[in-house]
Amino acid sequence: LQNGDIQVELREIGVGDHVTGLSLGDKAFTPLKTFVQRHTKAYAAQMLAKSYGVFEGEKLLGYVTLVCGQIEVDGGEPAPDVGDAQFEYKHYPAVKIARLAVNRRYRGTGLGRHLVDFSLGLARDTIASAVGCRFVVLDVKPQSVAFYEKNGFRLIDTETNRARDEPVMFLDLKGTPVTVAAPQEP
């Protein structure tokens, strides 16, 4: 993967990888930094979460963590508008983007989109092709809503969801073409 002047690689974060030094800026993002430093390898070993990093050589530039998830339909709410899925069930199977972060010095160069595209490709081509899985979901930080909208996600349009600190966004894998975009020149 060529990203401007740098050569980057996207792969699963392994036991031998250096996962320190991810600079995320705002204090609000410290848990994302702490998670990758302290927990990714243990979670992977426990089969609780899988994390994939974008590396320039040994240097970690960004990562995404994926887990099994679901969309829960609140009985008291009107059915959310989620494509043509019929909400006769209370839960719908999904892949969840549990964490996503890009080093602040490398933002705006397409790495975030590449991590999302990678996750969608994995969810659709590897998981949903073998096991029932209709959606990709995530709990969004307010400042990142526009980023995910650009990547095809939508907020679940219910009062309960809008009132959450980190509302749920979803993408319907059925009928969604996933195109892997190449990162742009910085």
Ligand SMILES: CC(C)(COP(=O)(O)OP(=O)(O)OC[C@H]1O[C@@H](n2cnc3c(N)ncnc32)[C@H](O)[C@@H]1OP(=O)(O)O)[C@@H](O)C(=O)NCCC(=O)NCCS
């Ligand atoms: C959100 C984040 C992952 C985006 O990563 P990135 O590498 O900068 O994103 P990209 O360069 O791939 O951007 C893709 C597109 O989204 C846009 N975009 C990126 N961040 C955006 C934001 N916060 N708001 C609106 N648009 C944004 C880019 O301008 C680009 O648009 P374009 O295609 O029209 O040029 C990164 O800003 C980040 O790590 N933020 C802190 C942690 C965080 O918020 N994680 C998400 C948790 S819910």
